[in-house]
Amino acid sequence: MIPEIGHFALALALALSLAQAVLPLVGAQRRDARLMAAGPGLAAGVLIAVATAFAALLWSFALNDTTVTNVVQNSHSAKPMLYKLAGAWGNHEGSMVLWVLILALCGAAVSAFGRNLPGALRARVLAVLGMIATGFLAFILATSNPFLRVWPPAADGQGLNPVLQDPGLAFHPPLLYLGYVGTAVTFAFAIAALIEGRVDAAWGRWVRPWALASWSFLTLGIALGSWWAYYELGWGGYWFWDPVENASLLPWLAGCALLHSAIVVEKREALKTWSVLLAILAFSMSLLGTFLVRSGVLNSVHAFANDPERGVFILALLLLTMGGAFALFAWRAPALAPTGVFAPLSREGALVLNNLILCTIAAVVLAGTLYPMFADLMLKAKISVGPPFYQATVFPLALPLILAMAAGPLMAWKRAKPWPVLQRLWWVALAALGAIALVWLVQGRPILPALGFGAALWLILGAFVDVAERIALFSRPRAALARARGLPRAAWGGAVAHAGFGVTLLGMAGMGLATERLAAVRPGETVSLGGYEWKLEGVRDVTGPNWTSRRATVTVTRGGAPVTVLQPEKRNFPLARQSTTEAAIHTTWASDLYAVMGEEENGRATLRLHHNPLAPWIWLGGAIMAFGGGLSLSDRRARVGAPARRAAAQDPGAAQDPGAARA
Template sequence: MIAELGHFSLCLAFALAFAQTVLPLWGAARGHSRLVAAAAPLAVGQLLATAAAFAALLAVFAVNDTSVINVVQNSHSAKPMLYKLAGAWGNHEGSMLLWVLILALCGGAVAGFGRDLPGLLRARVLAVLGMVALGFLGFVLATSNPFGRVWPPAADGQGLNPVLQDPGLAFHPPLLYLGYVGYAVTFAFAVAALMEGRVDAAWGRWVRPWALAAWSFLTLGIALGSWWAYYELGWGGWWFWDPVENASLLPWLAGSALLHSAIVVEKREALKVWSVLLALLAFGFSLLGTFLVRSGVLNSVHAFANDPERGVFILGLLIFYVGGSFLLFAIRAPAMAPTGMFAPLSREGGLVLNNLLLCAMAAVVLTGTLWPMFADLLFQQKISVGPPFFNSALLPLAAPLIAAMAAGPMLAWKRARLWPVLQRLWWAALAAFGAFALTLAYAGWRIGPALGFAAALWLIGGALADIVERIALFRRPAAAWSRARGLPRAAWGAAVAHAGLGVSILGMAGMGLATDRLAAVSPGQSLQHAGYEWRLDRVEDVIGPNWTARRATVTVLRNNAVVTVLTPERRFFPVGRMNTTEAAIRTSIGGDLYAVLGEEQNGQAVLRVHDNPLAPWIWLGGAIMALGGALSLSDRRVRVAAPAPRAAAGVKV
């Protein structure tokens, strides 16, 4: 019954999305104010219907209703409740439902928070969002119904993949989708602006909070996914340049570019056409990611397994939305007059450089991800594009980006002078050079990590120098506190986000110096690694809620003092008959001690122990970046849209 109600709600949402698409556009074209005004209530209605469908899905997973195929395939009565619920979106159908739910949430948010928007613009934005929802609700209903029944009901479910039974992965998809789908809103704003044929500073001001919110969520989602890979896959790596990871990186790169170009639109009314294009691109990449992950065209470690029918459907949606919006862009953009001249060396110029490099990086990631497929199709050549390619192809683009990043926020608008900026940055440069030299001196001839430490200190130092200058800490220390309080949150946000990237790079550079050791040891024996003594005390059987495991107890000592006790496990999940390795990690400010238990033979257990300096800083940096985004978002100037010229732009009927 609950499943049928869920299915019904989904159909209702589809019908409401149809109305949300057609009525406001019709009203806007023909000047019917009541149809235009219907957009917001319809968006809220669609949100309620989709939320009801999602609640129904959670309910059938919570009670483990084994007459629903999706539950049978992805759940089991013995799973802890958190993973029963997370299992609802840990599969293709459920995750698509989550996708449309978040899209509906965005629509509801535009309807709710967008009261200051001109009526026609809001109606058009909601209509475009309705159009996107229509396509994906149609996709769910036609090819991926999560509420399908099976008769007779199975005795119990087949279980969820054990590596997914983890808090990190329970929250990774929702955060990632908040990011992906958040770009649907900036996309809708861009399409609405193209329909109206007008982009102005107010448009930049409305788009920026959405771009910021989507970017912050996407950053958190990516960081969480990377952290999960690090501790769950038990290999110690944190980024694999896997197609699915790349699929999330593409909208992040385009979205970061959009975030910055929207500033120029808002402040200087320049780069308008370009920002519209970026908004289309960011969402296009989100759709491309959805397509790549679910169609099975790519060879990836963690894609949804797939089915050509679905692939074709999503490809159709991708072509419709991306192709349609680009066509509209091609028709309308040339008519938008370019405005706002600036010298090449200026804040605007810096932001153009940022956009250029970020987009070039996106182009490289895109090419690297898709080229194996094209090479196969066009030249019948099977090639692999792996981490060594991405690392060497992206470095020449990332290096100038980071170099310019510290100086960018200090440049003046319109026309800047470089020398005063460099004067403010000399100590950041000194710190960076010092880090470079020290790394080479102490870690041997390791150029990669040395460059990484230099880049990290340069960015963090640059962000500090920016804040110090803005609050005049050294010139007028007495007034610094009040100036700091008066500084716009957006300035704090920018500095924090830039420093956050520096913190992440610090962690990456540290990981470049990571070492590990593999050894077979008997209980009571120790192995020496990275200045620690790792003593295997015992290996024993343990029983968890839905698994059994071999657990090793490893005491880590330094100078005969106990540092920590690690308990790596090899878990066996009887449902699904799978093994997982649970790495044991001791995290501290200075880095991670990481231990993995391998096979056991002749009374000896294989242990692999890692010393990962500064590893947690990678994800901490991600969280700091997202915090920077949130700080900017809390800026009054960003949050409160410009006083809308209601009389002029409002509905005139």
């Protein structure tokens, strides 16, 4: 009965979302206050219906209801409860319900917190969100129904994919979807602005919190996924330019550019057309990632499905959504004339440079991700685009971006002079150059890790200088504390986020100095790596809830003193007929000692050992970046919304807008 309630709730949500897509839009066009007022109620109804369906899905997984096909394929009675619940969204069908649930939450949030929006604009935003929800709910009901029954009931489920039975992967998808769906809200604001034919400072203020929230959740989701791949897959690194990894990086890059361009719209009413285009592109990249992961065109440990029928449906939805958006943009963009003027050397100019480089990097990553598929389809050629391509193309583009990240916040708005900026940053530049020279001379390695250390120091110290200048730390130190308390949280958040990126760069640079060794050893034998002695004490059998494993015990010493004991495993899941690698990691924050167990033969166990300097700083930096985004989001200016919009000649209905007076 519960699965039928969930199925009915999805059908009800589809009907309500269709009404949400039509009624507020018609009301905004006719200036009918009653139709516009229907939007918030319909959005709340969609949320209740989808939440009911998701609760029914969780109930089915928690009880291991083997009359539901989705439960049989992705759960098992022996699994811990956390992974039973995570199994509800650890598959294609359930993940789509979670996607729509978060979209419905965002629609309800726009209704609840957007009361200061002009009535017509809010109605159009809700209508666009209703259109998106309609498309995805139709996709779920037509091709991905999570409540299909199986008869007779199975004796038990087949179990969740073993590599997904991990706390990191339990929380990674919800965080990532919060970021993806956040781009849907900024997309809705962009389409609403195009329909209205108006983008101004108030629009930039309304869009920024959503862009900021989306970017922050994407940052957390990507960092968590990267950390999971590091410790669960046993690859020993943090990023492998896997196509599905790239699918999450693309909307992050576009969202980062939008976040910065919206600042210029808010401050100077410039970059209007560009900001609208970025909002469309960010959501386009999110939809493209959905298509790549679920269409079967990619083979990856991250991919959800391998079903061409679903891929065709999502591709049609992608083409319809993006085709309509770009057609509307081509028609209405000429009306969005910029009113702000600024010199190339200014804070606005630095933000424009930031946008251009971020979008160029996104274009390079997109080309590297899609070209192998097109080559296979059109040329029947199997081409692999791997890390060397991205390292040769992305890293040179990142260097001017990093330079601008520290210098841009110190520039004046509208017109800036280079000398005052150089005066503030000269000692930061000396420290960065000194770090580059020191690492290069001491390590004797390629220049890239040394440049990474210098860039990291440049960003971290540059963020410190930004805050120090704002609170007059050096010129008026006695009043600095009081000024720090009064500094807007958005200013703190921007500096923290930039410093967090510097911390991540520091970890990446440290990983450039990592050492690795592959050795087949007998119990009692010792291997040297990174100044440590790694001794295999033995290998034994271990039994878990739904797996068995061979677990090695490796004692690590340095100079004869014990450091740690590592226990890497090779796990076997009999039900899934699949094996996984469980890396053993000892971290000191200065470095990670990392051991992976391979195959056994002739009394020898194959061990892959890594010494990874500063590796934890990669994910620490991601957390700091997300914290900076949250700090900016807590700024009162983001919570109270935008100032009142000025009357616009091209908007004859503005005076009749019941919400305009409250904006």
